[in-house]
Amino acid sequence: MEKIVVVGGGIGGTVVANRLANDIGSMIDDGEVEVTLVNDTPHNVYKPKYLYIPFGLSHTDETKRPLTEILNHRIGLEVDPAVDMDTDAKTLELESGKTLDYDYLVMATGAKLVPSETPGLVEAHEDDTAHWFYNPEGAEALRDALQDFEEGHLVLSVIGSPHICPVAPIEFPLIADAWFRERGIRDDIEITYTYPIQRSHGLLSVTRWMDPIFEDRGIDTEYPFNVEEVDPESQTLEAMEGELDFDLAVTIPPHAAGADDLIENAGIGDEGGWVDVDHNTLECTRADGVYSIGDNANHGTSKAGSPAHYQAGVVAKRLASQIRGEPPTEMYHGKTFCYIEAGLDEATYAHFNYDPETKEKQLPKESQLIHWGKTAFNETFSLITRGLI
Amino acid sequence: MADMEPDETVDSRDSACPGPLMDLVGRIKKSDPGTVLELLTSDEGSKKDVPDWLENTRHDLLEIEDQNGHWAIYVKVN
Ligand SMILES: Cc1cc2nc3c(=O)[nH]c(=O)nc-3n(C[C@H](O)[C@H](O)[C@H](O)COP(=O)(O)OP(=O)(O)OC[C@H]3O[C@@H](n4cnc5c(N)ncnc54)[C@H](O)[C@@H]3O)c2cc1C
Numbered sequence: 208m209e210k211i212v213v214v215g216g217g218i219g220g221t222v223v224a225n226r227l228a229n230d231i232g233s234m235i236d237d238g239e240v241e242v243t244l245v246n247d248t249p250h251n252v253y254k255p256k257y258l259y260i261p262f263g264l265s266h267t268d269e270t271k272r273p274l275t276e277i278l279n280h281r282i283g284l285e286v287d288p289a290v291d292m293d294t295d296a297k298t299l300e301l302e303s304g305k306t307l308d309y310d311y312l313v314m315a316t317g318a319k320l321v322p323s324e325t326p327g328l329v330e331a332h333e334d335d336t337a338h339w340f341y342n343p344e345g346a347e348a349l350r351d352a353l354q355d356f357e358e359g360h361l362v363l364s365v366i367g368s369p370h371i372c373p374v375a376p377i378e379f380p381l382i383a384d385a386w387f388r389e390r391g392i393r394d395d396i397e398i399t400y401t402y403p404i405q406r407s408h409g410l411l412s413v414t415r416w417m418d419p420i421f422e423d424r425g426i427d428t429e430y431p432f433n434v435e436e437v438d439p440e441s442q443t444l445e446a447m448e449g450e451l452d453f454d455l456a457v458t459i460p461p462h463a464a465g466a467d468d469l470i471e472n473a474g475i476g477d478e479g480g481w482v483d484v485d486h487n488t489l490e491c492t493r494a495d496g497v498y499s500i501g502d503n504a505n506h507g508t509s510k511a512g513s514p515a516h517y518q519a520g521v522v523a524k525r526l527a528s529q530i531r532g533e534p535p536t537e538m539y540h541g542k543t544f545c546y547i548e549a550g551l552d553e554a555t556y557a558h559f560n561y562d563p564e565t566k567e568k569q570l571p572k573e574s575q576l577i578h579w580g581k582t583a584f585n586e587t588f589s590l591i592t593r594g595l596i
Numbered sequence: 597m598a599d600m601e602p603d604e605t606v607d608s609r610d611s612a613c614p615g616p617l618m619d620l621v622g623r624i625k626k627s628d629p630g631t632v633l634e635l636l637t638s639d640e641g642s643k644k645d646v647p648d649w650l651e652n653t654r655h656d657l658l659e660i661e662d663q664n665g666h667w668a669i670y671v672k673v674n
Binding site for chain 1: 604605606607608609610611612613614615617618619621622623625626638639640641645648649652653654
């Protein structure tokens with residue numbers, strides 16, 4: 208019997224497992240193949256909804272679902288954090304002490320926040336002046352802080368690089384701008400957006416779209432701005448290039464791969480700690496039989512849900528071919544699709560791949576129709592994780 | 597073959613979003629002073645982006661090398 212283990216039950220992990228359950232379902236039923244998904248909690252979480260929590264437009268409860276509801280009945284589930292991996296013996300060790308053998312393994316443990324990497328950020332967070340919305344606790348604390356914020360300087364600062372969802376830091380100030388306007392307090396609030404390089408976004412097409420909109424809405428920009436430290440007492444962001452005072456800082460903290468210790472100990476990571484993969488086959492370059500998809504992998508495109516979803520489809524097809532004894536031919540070419548909210552009721556999107564020309568393609572004008580597209584997509588996320596779309 | 601002897605390589609060939617410069621910025625922040633980084637990029641725009649960004653920082657551009665379809669940009673972290 209061949210054994211496939213998927214580590215991580217987020218967007219990438221659930222899609223790859225459920226697609227396998229369909230593609231090689233009869234082989235699983237006949238006992239020729241076993242597919243097991245390992246997740247550290249009983250839930251699948253859908254992070255894109257965290258963006259809306261600070262504004263009271265979503266709630267943490269709406270972002271998670273039991274994995275047992277999402278996973279196909281053919282998939283075995285282990286709710287037990289993966290803690291170690293031996294790529295020669297092809298075994299995965301779980302926190303409970305259980306060991307799983309594998310012929311093929313898919314690493315899909317996502318990314319996590321490491322605010323402690325920026326001195327002073329955690330202290331400022333404890334003082335309730337610096338926040339983030341990239342995890343549920345952070346998004347809820349920011350929601351509470353925003354309730355009381357009626358005047359002053361709000362700074363959205365991209366500190367970590369790489370970070371997940373490259374467009375959420377643009378969406379936040381645009382939604383905040385509209386939200387403050389709705390409440391009649393926008394004139395009392397100054398909004399500044401900071402970014403580490405010498406333009407407003409890494410993607411040229413996004414820069415060209417956002418610059419006139421930010422100007423029009425009165426959102427100031429400060430770049431290049433590389434925060435090295437936060438001074439919680441004076442409420443100052445201290446960057447390589449200068450300083451910026453804030454009343455409320457909304458930060459994108461530094462990130463690390465989920466299961467970063469396991470990745471390092473197993474020797475499958477690059478120098479930055481992300482699983483090193485071939486950008487087209489998504490096979491780990493440092494271990495046999497290991498694939499990696501989504502935010503924990505060093506593929507060439509955004510750390511976002513859409514690449515995790517598309518990569519999962521590619522890896523499921525490759526694995527199905529390998530299980531059938533056929534050469535795997537499916538390849539990933541960097542396909543990425545990101546909706547971008549431009550306020551409370553309009554949005555645009557960026558669509559690109561590894562071809563540098565696609566990074567310069569003009570974004571469509573923001574519209575309500577595209578906003579509804581994003582809303583509908585977020586509401587139907589379990590269709591994605593169940594591998595149906 | 598590169599003449600430079602980098603301590604670490606940041607392979608950003610194919611890097612679609614947010615791009616090679618952001619990959620480099622992230623790595624520099626994690627590197628010790630004195631480290632020589634090699635950024636591999638298939639985006640020609642990096643030949644301008646990276647030196648422009650470095651001008652505003654304390655880090656040094658050492659060399660840009662054309663390597664048949666992609667470029668290697670060497671940077672010393674200070
Ligand atoms: C505010 C916000 C807005 C976003 N908006 C968008 C958007 O509009 N569009 C978009 O495409 N993307 C968006 N994203 C990004 C998207 O959510 C992620 O890129 C996506 O979830 C990545 O999927 P993944 O499967 O790689 O990781 P995840 O979905 O993070 O899943 C990783 C899983 O691994 C588990 N895990 C971690 N460590 C272990 C371990 N040791 N053992 C077992 N299991 C483990 C975790 O519990 C989790 O279930 C957004 C993210 C945020 C934070």
